[in-house]
Amino acid sequence: MKITIKDIARLAGVSTTTVSKVINNKDESISQATRDRITSLMKEYDYTPSTVARSLVTKKTNTIGLIIPDIRNPFFPELARGVEDRANSAGYNIIFCNTDNKIEKEDEYLKILAEKMVDGIIMAASSKRDERLATVKGYSVPVVLVDRDIDVEMDYVKGRVFTDNFKGARIAVEHMINQGVKKILFISGPLTNKASIERLEGYKYALKENGLEYDEGYLLEGEFNEDWGWEAARAAVETGIEFDGIFCGNDLIAIGAVKSLKEIGLSVPEDISVIGFDDIYVSRLIEPELTTVRQPKYEMGFEAVEMLLRILEGKRLKDARLILQPDLIIRDSVRKG
Amino acid sequence: MKITIKDIARLAGVSTTTVSKVINNKDESISQATRDRITSLMKEYDYTPSTVARSLVTKKTNTIGLIIPDIRNPFFPELARGVEDRANSAGYNIIFCNTDNKIEKEDEYLKILAEKMVDGIIMAASSKRDERLATVKGYSVPVVLVDRDIDVEMDYVKGRVFTDNFKGARIAVEHMINQGVKKILFISGPLTNKASIERLEGYKYALKENGLEYDEGYLLEGEFNEDWGWEAARAAVETGIEFDGIFCGNDLIAIGAVKSLKEIGLSVPEDISVIGFDDIYVSRLIEPELTTVRQPKYEMGFEAVEMLLRILEGKRLKDARLILQPDLIIRDSVRKG
DNA sequence: ATGAAAGCGCTAACAT
DNA sequence: ATGTTAGCGCTTTCAT
Numbered sequence: 001m002k003i004t005i006k007d008i009a010r011l012a013g014v015s016t017t018t019v020s021k022v023i024n025n026k027d028e029s030i031s032q033a034t035r036d037r038i039t040s041l042m043k044e045y046d047y048t049p050s051t052v053a054r055s056l057v058t059k060k061t062n063t064i065g066l067i068i069p070d071i072r073n074p075f076f077p078e079l080a081r082g083v084e085d086r087a088n089s090a091g092y093n094i095i096f097c098n099t100d101n102k103i104e105k106e107d108e109y110l111k112i113l114a115e116k117m118v119d120g121i122i123m124a125a126s127s128k129r130d131e132r133l134a135t136v137k138g139y140s141v142p143v144v145l146v147d148r149d150i151d152v153e154m155d156y157v158k159g160r161v162f163t164d165n166f167k168g169a170r171i172a173v174e175h176m177i178n179q180g181v182k183k184i185l186f187i188s189g190p191l192t193n194k195a196s197i198e199r200l201e202g203y204k205y206a207l208k209e210n211g212l213e214y215d216e217g218y219l220l221e222g223e224f225n226e227d228w229g230w231e232a233a234r235a236a237v238e239t240g241i242e243f244d245g246i247f248c249g250n251d252l253i254a255i256g257a258v259k260s261l262k263e264i265g266l267s268v269p270e271d272i273s274v275i276g277f278d279d280i281y282v283s284r285l286i287e288p289e290l291t292t293v294r295q296p297k298y299e300m301g302f303e304a305v306e307m308l309l310r311i312l313e314g315k316r317l318k319d320a321r322l323i324l325q326p327d328l329i330i331r332d333s334v335r336k337g
Numbered sequence: 338m339k340i341t342i343k344d345i346a347r348l349a350g351v352s353t354t355t356v357s358k359v360i361n362n363k364d365e366s367i368s369q370a371t372r373d374r375i376t377s378l379m380k381e382y383d384y385t386p387s388t389v390a391r392s393l394v395t396k397k398t399n400t401i402g403l404i405i406p407d408i409r410n411p412f413f414p415e416l417a418r419g420v421e422d423r424a425n426s427a428g429y430n431i432i433f434c435n436t437d438n439k440i441e442k443e444d445e446y447l448k449i450l451a452e453k454m455v456d457g458i459i460m461a462a463s464s465k466r467d468e469r470l471a472t473v474k475g476y477s478v479p480v481v482l483v484d485r486d487i488d489v490e491m492d493y494v495k496g497r498v499f500t501d502n503f504k505g506a507r508i509a510v511e512h513m514i515n516q517g518v519k520k521i522l523f524i525s526g527p528l529t530n531k532a533s534i535e536r537l538e539g540y541k542y543a544l545k546e547n548g549l550e551y552d553e554g555y556l557l558e559g560e561f562n563e564d565w566g567w568e569a570a571r572a573a574v575e576t577g578i579e580f581d582g583i584f585c586g587n588d589l590i591a592i593g594a595v596k597s598l599k600e601i602g603l604s605v606p607e608d609i610s611v612i613g614f615d616d617i618y619v620s621r622l623i624e625p626e627l628t629t630v631r632q633p634k635y636e637m638g639f640e641a642v643e644m645l646l647r648i649l650e651g652k653r654l655k656d657a658r659l660i661l662q663p664d665l666i667i668r669d670s671v672r673k674g
Numbered sequence: 675a676t677g678a679a680a681g682c683g684c685t686a687a688c689a690t
Numbered sequence: 691a692t693g694t695t696a697g698c699g700c701t702t703t704c705a706t
Contacts, residue, residue, distance in 0.1 A: 002477070004682095004683055004684085005683060005684060006683075006684095014692070014693085015692065015693045015694080016683085016684075016685090016693095017685080017686085017692075017693060017694080018691085018692060018693075020684070020685060020686090021685095021692090023684095024685085029691055029692080030691065030692080031691060031692090034691085034692085048448065048451060048452045049452065049683080049684075050393075050452065050454060050682090050683055050684070051452045051453050051454070051684095052389055052392045052393050052398065052453070052454050052682090052683080052684090053393055053682070053683035053684040053685090053698090054683080054684055054685075055389045055684090055698095056387075056389050056390055056393055056682090056683080056684070056685095056697095056698045056699065056700085057683090057684055057685045057686080057697075057698045058684090058685070058698090059698080061389065063432070063453075070418070071408065071414045071417050071418055071421075072414045072415055072418055072618070074411075074618065076414075077408045077409045077411075077413075077414055078409055080408050080433075081407070081408055081409055081435060084408075084433070084434075084435055085435075093432050093434070093449065093453065094432065094433055094434075095400070095430050095431065095432055095433075096417075096421065096431055096432075096433045097421075097430070097431075098418060098421055098422075111385065112430065114385060115385045115386065115387065115388045116388050116389070116400075116430065117387060117388070117389050140339070226622070255622055259622075259624075262624070281409070281411065281619075282618075282619045282622055285563070285592055285596075285619055285622070285623055286622055286623055286624070287596075287599070287623070287624055341698095341699055341700085342699060342700060342701095343699075343700095351676075351677085352676065352677045352678075353677090353699085353700075353701090354676070354677055354678080354701080354702080355675085355676060355677075357700070357701060357702085358676090358701095360700095361701085366675055366676080367675065367676080368675060368676090371675085371676085386699080386700075387698090387699055387700070388700095389698090389699080389700090390682090390698070390699035390700040390701090391699080391700055391701075392682095392700090393681095393682045393683065393684085393698090393699080393700070393701095394681075394682045394699090394700055394701045394702080395682090395700090395701070396682085675706100676705100676706085677704100677705080677706080678703105678704090678705080678706100679702100679703090679704090679705100680701105680702085680703085680704105681700105681701090681702090681703105682699105682700090682701090682702105683698105684697100684698090685696105685697090685698090686695100686696090686697095687694105687695090687696090688693105688694085688695085688696105689692100689693080689694075689695095690691100690692085690693075690694095
């Protein structure tokens with residue numbers, strides 16, 4: 001039998017109220033003597049209050065749900081860590097949920113998390129969310145969106161934290177141009193995805209600003225993975241498209257592209273410059289080390305919780321949308337000068 | 338105001354007991370009519386029972402704690418995913434906790450998880466656990482250890498799931514020898530770590546079985562990361578040690594080693610063969626693609642939950658220790674024939 | 675086939 | 691400075 005507040009109260013010869021007060025530091029009005037007695041009793045018996053019972057009355061669980069597509073996607077561990085660190089330092093725990101980009105799993109988790117009375121949710125929404133209306137109604141747990149924006153109106157979405165994708169793409173492409181790259185291919189992820197669209201816009205913008213023309217034939221749309229990068233780069237070469245640089249929708253695509261280029265016998269960056277997006281852990285492990293645009297992944301997680309915390313405290317947000325700045329990480333996959 | 342079981346009961350004109358029964362499918366004795374009435378009411382009002390209230394009486398939270406060193410370590414996302422998948426399919430959720438290998442954080446989380454009344458815990462213990470006694474007393478939540486074994490007696494540790502490290506090392510080294518590699522260096526992780534020790538044993542064993550001599554000068558001990566691999570390989574070459582193969586304590590070490598070898602102007606596998614351990618995602622992304630020993634990471638997580646579930650059901654375990662088998666993954670970093 | 679009553683372990687007015 | 695009472699939203703015996 002686990003020991004309860006009653007036991008401590010009995011042992012100390014006081015009421016549970018008194019014990020409760022010292023547990024929660026509402027003990028200004030409690031004499032030092034009883035306070036000490038209770039404290040040492042709690043220590044002696046290794047008493048820890050049941051958060052479940054507490055939650056039932058306070059309506060607070062001190063837990064936050066984290067919904068992401070897949071922790072195995074190298075983008076998410078850092079974000080998750082940022083979430084955990086900020087949450088932990090505020091006394092919150094994380095329930096973590098993988099959805100594999102399936103809306104059904106997302107909805108299911110949203111429901112479960114509500115039943116578990118989490119205080120709030122951080123969610124990197126499924127990229128397919130846009131396609132149909134949110135099925136969750138009567139929902140009241142506040143949600144902060146990270147990484148992926150979705151259009152659908154959900155009034156329980158109280159905040160958003162993203163990276164500036166337009167700018168990230170712009171500085172990537174500008175960097176290439178500044179290094180003397182002339183014809184830049186864009187191997188994109190799915191253009192159903194908002195981030196992809198913004199990156200495309202950034203790409204176009206940088207070209208235009210530098211007097212270069214945008215050519216639809218230079219846009220290759222596919223998936224956010226290595227296989228697609230491999231395939232697209234190879235196809236581009238075989239089709240005979242003329243290019244000396246590739247801007248990739250993310251690092252995975254870039255890694256695949258570099259690989260196939262090398263297999264074909266082209267060298268990176270001497271023949272073709274390649275730049276990625278995200279700066280995942282792997283990107284500095286491959287050869288050449290990948291030049292890329294860093295997304296502040298850890299910070300995104302961290303700031304999302306920060307925002308959620310303010311919401312939970314009932315503070316007003318200056319802005320319900322926080323846009324974090326990307327950085328250019330210059331390594332060796334883009335020609336120098 | 339969230340709707341409660343009372344509301345549904347009132348609306349249906351029955352007692353909360355009756356509603357409770359249909360919620361929990363203990364409704365054999367409930368007439369179809371009331372059952373239907375209640376069900377449709379629940380749907381109509383989007384009623385979901387509070388698991389917090391339920392937990393308070395049932396003493397079950399249907400949540401499992403997952404304690405790992407760091408989700409950013411590429412070893413853990415897969416394991417975590419295995420944990421989540423198995424847990425989810427059994428109706429459990431995961432609270433996830435990163436300890437950075439700090440015993441204090443581990444103890445803190447152990448305590449928090451107990452307060453949150455998790456039903457059980459899956460833990461990849463800090464490698465430093467051995468160094469001092471567990472500080473957690475009066476603890477009763479069942480724990481299943483994964484990946485890392487620790488000696489300390491903790492009676493709440495009810496199960497263990499590991500990979501056969503000895504065998505993994507043995508097949509790695511045997512493979513190299515079979516391909517004609519003669520002098521094999523072992524760049525190890527910390528030998529305070531049980532897994533490292535077992536791998537060292539496997540290495541020695543394979544050498545011996547093949548009539549090769551073990552030479553202490555061929556054992557380099559350091560950290561489980563890329564920097565150490567880079568440094569150790571370089572040092573070995575510079576010291577003039579004669580070798581044509583390296584068995585690495587894990588893939589990160591191998592990746593670092595390959596990198597420094599290439600920088601020095603040696604080619605892998607033509608000059609030096611390199612084999613890793615773990616088969617993390619990155620290992621097939623580098624060049625040459627890394628030959629390695631796969632640890633069944635996902636399965637470890639999955640099976641650990643499987644074991645925990647049986648423990649929670651009160652079933653007897655055939656064995657409180659499950660040893661999973663590693664596989665040799667032949668790619669391109671070891672010379673062929 | 676259904677309900678009354680008690681209780682899970684805690685907190686929060688409100689007394690005293 | 692401390693205690694009484696009620697109640698959070700459920701489940702569970704035991705009646706009826």
